[in-house]
Amino acid sequence: MFVLVNLKTYPCDPIAVAEAVRDVDETTDARLAVAPQAAQLERVAETGAETWAQHVDSIEHGSNTGHTLAESVADAGAVGTLINHSERRLKLADIDGAVRAAQRADLETVVCANNPAQIGAAAALGPDSVAVEPPALIGTGTPVSQADPDVVEDAVDAAATVDADVSVLCGAGISTGDDVVAAGDLGAEGVLLASGVAKADDPKAALEDLVEPL
Ligand code: G3P
Numbered sequence: 001m002f003v004l005v006n007l008k009t010y011p012c013d014p015i016a017v018a019e020a021v022r023d024v025d026e027t028t029d030a031r032l033a034v035a036p037q038a039a040q041l042e043r044v045a046e047t048g049a050e051t052w053a054q055h056v057d058s059i060e061h062g063s064n065t066g067h068t069l070a071e072s073v074a075d076a077g078a079v080g081t082l083i084n085h086s087e088r089r090l091k092l093a094d095i096d097g098a099v100r101a102a103q104r105a106d107l108e109t110v111v112c113a114n115n116p117a118q119i120g121a122a123a124a125l126g127p128d129s130v131a132v133e134p135p136a137l138i139g140t141g142t143p144v145s146q147a148d149p150d151v152v153e154d155a156v157d158a159a160a161t162v163d164a165d166v167s168v169l170c171g172a173g174i175s176t177g178d179d180v181v182a183a184g185d186l187g188a189e190g191v192l193l194a195s196g197v198a199k200a201d202d203p204k205a206a207l208e209d210l211v212e213p214l
Contacts, residue, residue: 045077
């Protein structure tokens, strides 16, 4: 299972969380990664933790003030990027362009979507993975894999119908190892989570709990 920890703009210490991600990754067969804010990518990558960006824009080098260039994210040490997170929604053409930009920079891609229908559309753009996250469950501590299992199964089916090679993650409310196991049982190959780790008093203990049953 892939466990991707999105730090959003939570006031956690990104280096401490990254070090925990790195250390727990070494104790498990699961793959752990962390997605800090863009300005923190380089320092986080230097910890040795697998580092992801939260977003890249559909742009190339040039006149694009205030945008995030995929090549700069890769130069900072990121190996992948989220695209179209529920809190950073893009138009379809911009999702497509961001996937292309990430591929140009050799970044792995996870395109997020709200529901199975959008997952089918996202899969058609050819990312490495898609992630289904019902917005209403984000940050609630109520896990999608247990509260809304149909949305995960339907997302897996929708993605497979479009592209058998795209893997499906799920996210929203995931915070325990049981939630991760439930996601895997529904066909997800990983989870995308944030508050369960970023807001935990002890992020390392939270990560250990997440991977313990795997
Ligand atoms: O990107 C992960 C996310 O949106 C889910 O957040 O806090 O419910 O784990 P959370």
